[in-house]
Amino acid sequence: MKIAISGKGGAGKTTFAANLARWLANKGVTVLAVDADPDASLGSILGIPEAELIKLKAIVDMKELIEERMGGSGAFYPLNPKVDDIFDDYSISVGKIRLFQMGNIKGGGTSCYCKENSFLHALVNSLILDKEDTVILDMGAGIEQLTRGTAQGVDALIIVTEPSKVSVKTTAIIKRLGFELGIPKVLVVGNKVRKNEDEGFLRNHFSSEELIDILPFSEELLDMSGNTGSQELPQGSLGIQLANIYQEIVRRVK
């Protein structure tokens, strides 16, 4: 199962992705969590110390190594992550979650991240997973990774949206791009809903089929997103709601 998480900046993508990874890991699933945003924060939110994250090699640097080892053409990387030792050097594990970062920080004015996106696309498409393994791609804010096609080849694209005209407009564009990429399931999750009319606003913009659920504004999730809060899956009613959303995503993808 390969799932990409996208949305406008600030909608709550990374926190949603981190909690999905935790929920799957708690079920015994091996999760390959890929931070596809050059402005990386998934590792921090998963609770990995900065000192370790700084040392983490970017997966784009695996390219030559893999091609050498596999005699690859550059178009396919037929790896099984479970058996391949290369992956160990390019990831940090937290329980059953294995974190990868697409690229490292470059210098000012030196380069785009096209090469990184292109390799990530090739890698995601050629990964051979065990039945229960899951890849989660936490995408950068906005639309460029969709116009680049980085997420092409995933089984589902989950778009996290706030109840605002601006966020909903971005979500509509990402949805269209997802369909253009041929992603089988494009689903929406509402987030940071504060008022009754916010919920109505979201229900007016998305069909009940595509809108999986709507999460309330939560100080707990806000603190988690800023890495000033908990590093555990939320408990209580919020935890139950998240679990139901994640269960529904898995059900739809299968």
Place this chain on the structure above:
Amino acid sequence: MKIAISGKGGAGKTTFAANLARWLANKGVTVLAVDADPDASLGSILGIPEAELIKLKAIVDMKELIEERMGGSGAFYPLNPKVDDIFDDYSISVGKIRLFQMGNIKGGGTSCYCKENSFLHALVNSLILDKEDTVILDMGAGIEQLTRGTAQGVDALIIVTEPSKVSVKTTAIIKRLGFELGIPKVLVVGNKVRKNEDEGFLRNHFSSEELIDILPFSEELLDMSGNTGSQELPQGSLGIQLANIYQEIVRRVK
């Protein structure tokens, strides 16, 4: 005066940029407001109807036209926007604010926005402005436009940050990239502060010289950012604080 606004997704860049444009326009300054985010929202927040925004041509499409007209080498575009009619076709005016968009939405998997960023960089660097004219670049979320060098050549880079570890980390990276690009002034504005400790957190991370001011969390700004609220410069104490921040930015840049 050329000012770029950057920061992590959701920090409040576009709302800050829109209000800066309004404040300058109220003072009689001509503002060229450039939405440099392919996931454009500056136009909406400035109050321009969707129907007009959809028809707006992207500035990247001016490239050939300008080169033809000016016999340009591709490296310099020595235009004076006040006298050049080409600009009229590629902008929408709201009073003294003239909005440009870097690029249009592309298809899924078709392309990156490297060409658009490269042209915008060339354009910003070669624009000859009248003394009081101001260019505001509303950058995309994250760091890639800095590693691409799109903002190189501006007089100031303003980084909007929330009081979270994640946002402050991104701000530190953008600051470094700004210095590497040789931008003369790199300044920080705190935003969405909810608790007393949030303010302390920001003051601990940035010097009093670089941190211009700290804005409280505001429902008014939140609604404006989602394009569900006012399209006017805020009044009252928030309006006064914003005006002081903008005044201070102008003072530092001059």
